[in-house]
Amino acid sequence: MSYIKVHQDKIADREAAKALCPFGAIAENAEGVLEIGAGCRMCRLCIRKGGGAFEFVDDSAPGVDKSKWRGVAVVTELLPDGDLHPVGLELLGKARELAAKIDHPVMAVVIGSGTDAVVDKVLAYGADEVHVYDDPALAHFRIEPYANALSDFIEAVHPSSVLVGGTVNGRSLAPRVAARFRTGLTADCTVLDMSPTTDLDQIRPAYGGNIMAHINTPRHRPQFATVRYKIFAMPKKGAPHGKVVRHALSADRLASLVEVLEARRKPVEKGIEEAEALVVCGRGVKKPEDVEMLRELAALLGGEVASTRAVVEAGWMDAKRQIGLSGRTVKPKLIVTCGVSGAIQFVAGMNNSETIVAINTDPKASIFKVAHVGVVGDLYTVVPELIARIKAKKEAK
Amino acid sequence: MKILVCIKQVPGTTQVEIDETTGTLKRDGVPAKMNPFDLYALETALRIKKETGAEVTALTMGPPQCEKVVREAFMMGVDRGVILSDRAFGGADVLMTSFTLAEGVRKTGPYDLIICGKQTTDGDTAQVGAEMAEWLGIPHVVNVKSIDRLEADAISLTVDLPDYEMAERIPYPCLMTVEKGIFEPRLPSYRLKCATADREITWLALGDLGDKDPKHYGLNGSPTQVKRIFPPESHVEHVMLEGDDREKAAKLADLLEERKFLQ
Numbered sequence: 001m002s003y004i005k006v007h008q009d010k011i012a013d014r015e016a017a018k019a020l021c022p023f024g025a026i027a028e029n030a031e032g033v034l035e036i037g038a039g040c041r042m043c044r045l046c047i048r049k050g051g052g053a054f055e056f057v058d059d060s061a062p063g064v065d066k067s068k069w070r071g072v073a074v075v076t077e078l079l080p081d082g083d084l085h086p087v088g089l090e091l092l093g094k095a096r097e098l099a100a101k102i103d104h105p106v107m108a109v110v111i112g113s114g115t116d117a118v119v120d121k122v123l124a125y126g127a128d129e130v131h132v133y134d135d136p137a138l139a140h141f142r143i144e145p146y147a148n149a150l151s152d153f154i155e156a157v158h159p160s161s162v163l164v165g166g167t168v169n170g171r172s173l174a175p176r177v178a179a180r181f182r183t184g185l186t187a188d189c190t191v192l193d194m195s196p197t198t199d200l201d202q203i204r205p206a207y208g209g210n211i212m213a214h215i216n217t218p219r220h221r222p223q224f225a226t227v228r229y230k231i232f233a234m235p236k237k238g239a240p241h242g243k244v245v246r247h248a249l250s251a252d253r254l255a256s257l258v259e260v261l262e263a264r265r266k267p268v269e270k271g272i273e274e275a276e277a278l279v280v281c282g283r284g285v286k287k288p289e290d291v292e293m294l295r296e297l298a299a300l301l302g303g304e305v306a307s308t309r310a311v312v313e314a315g316w317m318d319a320k321r322q323i324g325l326s327g328r329t330v331k332p333k334l335i336v337t338c339g340v341s342g343a344i345q346f347v348a349g350m351n352n353s354e355t356i357v358a359i360n361t362d363p364k365a366s367i368f369k370v371a372h373v374g375v376v377g378d379l380y381t382v383v384p385e386l387i388a389r390i391k392a393k394k395e396a397k
Numbered sequence: 398m399k400i401l402v403c404i405k406q407v408p409g410t411t412q413v414e415i416d417e418t419t420g421t422l423k424r425d426g427v428p429a430k431m432n433p434f435d436l437y438a439l440e441t442a443l444r445i446k447k448e449t450g451a452e453v454t455a456l457t458m459g460p461p462q463c464e465k466v467v468r469e470a471f472m473m474g475v476d477r478g479v480i481l482s483d484r485a486f487g488g489a490d491v492l493m494t495s496f497t498l499a500e501g502v503r504k505t506g507p508y509d510l511i512i513c514g515k516q517t518t519d520g521d522t523a524q525v526g527a528e529m530a531e532w533l534g535i536p537h538v539v540n541v542k543s544i545d546r547l548e549a550d551a552i553s554l555t556v557d558l559p560d561y562e563m564a565e566r567i568p569y570p571c572l573m574t575v576e577k578g579i580f581e582p583r584l585p586s587y588r589l590k591c592a593t594a595d596r597e598i599t600w601l602a603l604g605d606l607g608d609k610d611p612k613h614y615g616l617n618g619s620p621t622q623v624k625r626i627f628p629p630e631s632h633v634e635h636v637m638l639e640g641d642d643r644e645k646a647a648k649l650a651d652l653l654e655e656r657k658f659l660q
Contacts, residue, residue, distance in 0.1 A: 040487040175524035179531035184620035187522035220620040336434035389650030
C-alpha cells in the first residue's frame with residue numbers, strides 16, 4: 001500500500017500545513033489530528049513543501065517484469081472513408097524517437113476492413129511491425145470488437161507502451177482496453193519521453209491547462225497514452241522496412257451489440273486544424289458584422305477565421321471554429337489573435353503555433369505572454385490599416 | 398426503466414495558478430460547482446424520463462461537500478442520489494475512479510442506461526465513462542449529439558465525429574457520454590428545491606461496497622502516479638511593436654512580408 005503519512009510532531013503551524021493542499025484534503029479529524037482526506041489528488045505538494053511533515057510511504061508489492069514488455073505501439077485509426085487519420089503518423093514519428101532510447105521496436109496496429117493502403121502507409125512511415133486486424137465486421141468503429149482486437153494484440157505481443165490518437169474513437173477505445181488490463185492511461189499528453197526503465201514520461205495539462213502534470217505508470221504494463229492531433233510533428237516518409245503480421249479474431253470476439261444504422265458524411269468544410277494561417281476573433285470584436293474585417297484579413301493571409309469560446313457562445317461563429325480545450329487544437333504557421341485576452345483554456349489550444357501575433361488594447365492581457373509579436377492597440381485601427389498595407393504590398397508585386 | 402447519471406463537483410474555476418517561487422497552488426476561494434458538462438447528461442436523462450417515465454438517479458464520488466451537486470440534481474428533477482465517499486477513495490486516477498463508480502453501480506443498480514458528461518473541467522480526461530463501461534461489461538458510445546428513438550429495449554442515437562455522424566442503435570444496458578449542446582440544460586427549480594430539501598441520499602463508504610479491499614481503491618489501486626505538477630511554460634522571446642496604432646500596423650505588415658506570410 002502507498003499513502004501519505006502525516007508526522008504530527010513536525011507540524012509547527014497547523015493552519016499553514018492545511019493550506020499546503022490545493023484541494024483542501026488536509027484536515028483535522030475529530031481527535032484534532034491532521035489527516036489526508038478523500039480530496040487528495042496525490043499532487044505531492046505537501047510532501048515537497050511540508051518540511052518533512054508529510055511523507056510518501058510506499059510498501060506496495062513490486063509490479064510487472066518490465067523486461068517482458070517490449071515495443072512502442074501506435075494504434076492507428078481508419079476514418080469512415082477508409083483513409084488513415086493523420087494523428088497515427090504523427091504518433092509513429094514520436095514512437096520512433098521513444099523506442100530508439102530503449103532499443104524497442106515500433107509497432108503499428110491497424111484495425112478495420114480493407115486496410116491494405118493504410119498498411120502500406122504506416123510501413124512507409126517507419127513501423128518495424130504492422131499488426132493487422134482486417135475483417136468486414138470491423139468496417140465501422142464499434143467498441144466491443146475494436147476493444148477485442150486491441151486486447152488480442154496486447155495479449156499476443158506484450159508492448160511496453162501503447163499510444164492512441166486522442167480522437168473521438170481513440171478516446172473511446174484506449175480507456176476501454178486500459179481498464180481491461182487494469183493499467184494506467186494518461187489522456188491528452190502534450191509531451192512524451194522515455195526513461196531508461198521503459199517508463200513513459202507523460203506530461204499533460206489539467207485544470208484547463210493551468211497546471212501541467214508529469215505522470216508515470218511505474219508498475220503496470222502496457223502503459224497507455226492518448227495524444228491529440230497536431231501535438232507532434234508529422235515525420236518524413238521513408239523506405240518501408242517493417243514486417244506485416246496478420247491476426248484474426250473469432251466470430252464471438254467480432255460480435256457487437258452496437259448496430260451502425262448509417263454513416264453520414266458532414267458537408268465538406270476546411271477545418272481550422274488544416275489551415276496554415278488563422279485570424280482569431282476574440283471578445284474585443286464588438287459586433288458580429290465586424291467579423292467580416294477579420295475574414296478579409298484571413299483571406300489575404302491565405303487562411304481561415306477562428307474564434308474563442310465566448311464568440312462561439314455568442315452565436316457569431318460555428319463551434320467548429322472554436323480554438324481551445326473545449327474546441328479544437330490548432331498549430332498553424334501563423335495565427336493572428338484580434339481582441340483575444342488569452343485565457344489559458346484558449347492558449348492551450350494554440351500555443352504550438354509557429355508564429356503568434358497578438359493584437360489587443362490591454363498591454364497586460366495574458367495573450368502577450370505567448371505572443372511572439374505583440375501589438376498593443378485598437379484592432380479597429382490596426383486591422384483595417386494592416387489590410388490596406390497588405391493589399392498594397394500584394395499589388396506592388 | 399432506470400437511468401443513472403454520473404456527476405462530479407469541480408472547482409468553480411479552472412483559473413488556478415502555481416506560484417512560481419514556492420511551487421504551490423494559488424487558490425482563489427471560488428466555490429465548487431457541478432461539472433458543467435454533467436448538466437447535459439442530466440438534461441438528457443430528464444428528457445428520457447419525460448418520455449418513458451424512467452427513474453433517474455445521480456451518482457457522484459468525492460468528499461462530503463459534494464452533496465451539494467446531488468441536491469442541485471434533485472432541483473433539476475432527479476429522483477435518487479447516491480454518494481460514494483471514503484478516505485480510501487482519495488487520490489484515485491481514471492482506473493480507480495471508474496472502478497469505484499462501477500462498484501457504486503453494482504451496489505445500487507442495475508440500471509438500463511448510464512449517462513455521463515463528455516468530460517470534467519478539472520481532470521479533462523474524458524475517459525472515466527468508457528472505463529466504467531468496461532468494468533460493468535456493457536457496451537458504450539461516446540460523443541452522442543442526439544437521441545433519435547427510444548424503444549423498450551434499445552436506444553437509437555447519433556454519434557458526432559469531426560467529419561461524420563454515425564447513427565447507431567444500442568440495446569440496454571449501455572453507457573453513453575453526451576456532447577454539450579445535445580439539449581439545453583434546464584435551470585434548478587425553486588419548487589423542486591423545496592420539495593426535495595429533505596430527500597434522503599444514499600451514502601456509500603468502502604464497507605458498503607462489494608469489494609471491500611482498500612488496496613483496490615484510490616491512490617493504492619491507481620496505476621498512474623503524478624510525479625510532479627508545475628506551471629505551464631510561457632514563451633519568453635517576443636517583440637512588442639512600437640508606435641501609434643497605424644505605425645504598428647505598418648510594422649506588422651512588413652514583418653509578415655519578411656517572414657513570407659504574404660505569398
